[in-house]
Amino acid sequence: MNVVVEGGSGQILMIRRSDNDNWALPGGAIDLGESMSQAGIRETLEETGIECEITGVVGIYTDPRHIILYTSDGEARQEFSIVLTGRFLAGDPTPSSESKEVHWVEPARLGELAMHRSMRRRVDDYLTRQLTPYFD
Numbered sequence: 001m002n003v004v005v006e007g008g009s010g011q012i013l014m015i016r017r018s019d020n021d022n023w024a025l026p027g028g029a030i031d032l033g034e035s036m037s038q039a040g041i042r043e044t045l046e047e048t049g050i051e052c053e054i055t056g057v058v059g060i061y062t063d064p065r066h067i068i069l070y071t072s073d074g075e076a077r078q079e080f081s082i083v084l085t086g087r088f089l090a091g092d093p094t095p096s097s098e099s100k101e102v103h104w105v106e107p108a109r110l111g112e113l114a115m116h117r118s119m120r121r122r123v124d125d126y127l128t129r130q131l132t133p134y135f136d
Helices: 036-048 107-112 117-128
Strands: 002-006 012-017 050-061 067-070 075-078 081-091 099-105
Touching (some): 012 036, 012 107
16 A cells, blocks of 8 residues: 655655665555555654545556565565555655655656556556546
């Protein structure tokens, strides 16, 4: 799951991942006992230092060409990700063990950032602001 957090001036919260150096939306897995919204809020805070509230859904992504290999246990999974929208509440961008950098980025500059193609798709879908969520 990922969260597109928009700041008051329209900037998007982005992280530069520690594991692959790509730029991405904050996000992660849902822990047992928490809702999707709770996970989005928690993951955003853990990775960025930013508190947000969940406001909607960008889409659901299941690209069969995007296989994720977890080096910790050798498990391979097909991508399945829900992308939520969030509104900034408080905090200052602060890197974590999962994020080398955390920045508010102007939408016009997002194209300059190195991203995996699946992340680029999620960001682009948010920027086009479809009336209904994307399903793939």
